[in-house]
Amino acid sequence: MEQHYLFFQYTVDHTLSMYLNEKIDASIYANNHTSVNQKKHYRKYVDWSLIPSKYRTVYKKSITDDKEGDPSLIAKAKKVLSPEISPLLVEDEQLAKLPPTYILSVGHDRLRDESFIYEGRLKRVGVPVVHNHYEHAFHGSVGLLYGPLALDIAHEMIGDIVKYVKENL
Incomplete structure (x- = not known):
């Protein structure tokens, strides 16, 4: 596990437990939350070739689907696989119905790779997409606008969001 993420892997089970309103333990890291058929079905949606090559170097052996x-x-995990919580796992036909989309991602975040996919x-x-990636920021940076932990990058992020909204509404 790379320790430079603010959103540490060990919090994934806690986060999923909040979404499901029931306890999910760390066994989810072994990919035990999907059946063989689900693994085969969802594999096509997680195309690692869409991740910039500089990030793909950290991947280990592919997960087996058997x-x-x-x-x-x-x-328990069925709800987590719903489009509302896991939009990456929906059919292309559903994705094609989405409006123009703004994606903000940061370099130090467990969700970084999913944003590129x-x-x-x-x-x-065919959905128009603007993706602003802030390489040196971390998960939650956008919320650090004021106070002793304020970050200049947070103001830049908000400015980019406002610009997108003004240009696209």
Whole structure:
């Protein structure tokens, strides 16, 4: 696990537990929350070639799709796989119906790679996308506008969001 992320991996189970309103334990890291059929179905949506090559160098051996998940965890995780929580995992036909999209991502974030995959999938289905990536920022930076922890990059991010909204509404 790379320690430079603010959104540490060990918080994923906690975050999912909040979404589901039930306890999810760390066994989810072994990809036990999906069945073999689900793994095969969702694999096509997670196209690592859409991630810039400089980030792909950290990947280890691909996850195998032949391991059946834990039935109780699969049942609990069903809600997490919904389009509202996991928009990356929806069919292309659904993605194509989305409006022009603004994506903000940062270099130090467990969700960074998903932002590039999502951008690529949206572009493939014809959705106009503006993706601003802030390489040296971290998860939550955009909220640090004032006070002793204020960051200049947060103001830049907000400025870019406002600019996009003004140009696209």
